[in-house]
Amino acid sequence: MDRTEEIENLKKELFSLQLKMAMAKDDEMLLNLSLEGQRIKRRIEALEDEIKNSNGQIGFAFTDLIEDTELKVKKGR
8 A cells, every 4th residue: 555545544534533523422532532533643744744755756654653642841940
């Protein structure tokens, strides 16, 4: 599967996830689905950036290695 096909599959997955979010009644489930949606969006963006930057060369997608990171804001001085 090439990058374009993977992007299309991820968009379909994101659409079905958004439908589940619309029908979610539990706040915890909605939060989990939202986090999953954000992860899928980051993978799509990474693949699209890779396609733009490849300039016809063979590139490798490391989207599996993208970790879910949480930003923690610390109070400064």
